[in-house]
Amino acid sequence: MIKFSVVIPTYNNKVLLNNTLEALNDQLDFESNTYEVIVVDDGSSDDTLQYIQETPRTYIFHYIYLERTPDSCRARVRNTGWKRAQGQFVVFLDADMIVKRNYLRELQLYFEVNKELLVISYRFMLKEPIALEDVRSGQIFEKNYRTLDYFEARHFDSLVHSFNIATLKHPWHCVFSCNMALPRAVLEQLDGFDENYKGWGMEDTDIGYRCYLLGMRIVSHLGIEALHQYHGEAFGDVKNQEKMIEWDQNIARMYRKFPSLHKELPRWRINLAYFTRRVPQILMRPARYMKTYHFTVKSEEELPLLKEKIEELSSRPGNLVIVWDELESAAFHLWIQLLGYTRSEVRYYPKSFLFERKEIKQFLGNVFTWKKLLVLSFRCIRLLSSRLTRRFSRRLTLQSARK
Incomplete structure (x- = not known):
């Protein structure tokens, strides 16, 4: 089979x-x-x-x-x-x-x-x-x-x-x-x-x-x-201009297909998030927690009790639960995710993905140079121009059809 x-x-x-x-x-x-x-x-x-x-x-x-x-x-x-x-x-x-x-x-x-x-x-x-x-x-x-x-x-x-x-x-x-x-x-x-x-x-x-x-x-x-x-x-x-235009057209297609998306995740937020490199922020739930709990997983033996605590804290509103997994257990990672969209947010990080914020910021600064940002800005302007041209063309077509 x-x-x-x-x-x-x-x-x-x-x-x-x-x-x-x-x-x-x-x-x-x-x-x-x-x-x-x-x-x-x-x-x-x-x-x-x-x-x-x-x-x-x-x-x-x-x-x-x-x-x-x-x-x-x-x-x-x-x-x-x-x-x-x-x-x-x-x-x-x-x-x-x-x-x-x-x-x-x-x-x-x-x-x-x-x-x-x-x-x-x-x-x-x-x-x-x-x-x-x-x-x-x-x-x-x-x-x-x-x-x-x-x-x-x-x-x-x-x-x-x-x-x-x-x-x-x-x-x-x-x-x-x-x-x-x-x-x-x-x-x-x-x-x-x-x-x-x-x-x-x-x-x-x-x-x-x-x-x-x-x-x-x-x-x-x-x-x-x-x-x-x-x-x-x-x-x-930076994606080439053709890819950016195709991607933008396909985003528009998806929003026409699912009108409820305009309320769920406004399209302008997607464009802004990609331009400002803040994609994670548009995906996250609003921060409404009053207390933060940190847990570190170091052995299999402590998992049963730890799971009970995570389930209890995540089932009540107002908490933020952050889990650092030194075991990097696939089974535990899946268990966390199968809790679903809990009332309080549960964040999970494996130990091998622990980096200093300063180190990440410096790396991204070296990747996203001013030159790349200028190229991206120019292509975004051209993308906006292309979008307006398509919209104007569709209006002319509709007006001609009505006549």
């Missing part, structure tokens, strides 16, 4: 994809017939299939080629993949992700506790290309990546609002399909990704929001963090 189906969309990315496929070989505690990998090629012209066929596989493998059409989009590629899937759970990985050999075993630990989860995780941003042999030997994982140099944006967000996604007002905003998993039955219920999203961004936020509306628990799993292979993109880079 196939337990997990891993869906990987790709487009002219054969070298990075080959590393991703190699990393999925020999997953611990999984026989070769218990998981499958489905590569969906969105019309590549670089002989992807011929290139990746040279690397042996220890799992069931499928390759699907889609011709490029005006309807081509990331949502269509992912939908094609999961509809072919036979597994109980579907994992979505981007073609530049590298996972550890225990990736599926860690995922299974979560789904054994609760099958109705949308599990997300993070990426470590590599600084240079890597060789296939380094992936095959496992040498690539011998380095400690839990340092500021390798963090992605969501790592820095979580250093502010914590790694307890469930305590956020808008947990769906953290959903990225580059590294996530959920039951196949839920994808069927939702009819998958919305293929009306064209270009870059928001199709994964959309499905995260619809899962949230279904009442699914959105949780993060630090045990399945992936390595993002370097291909010219680094944390802090």
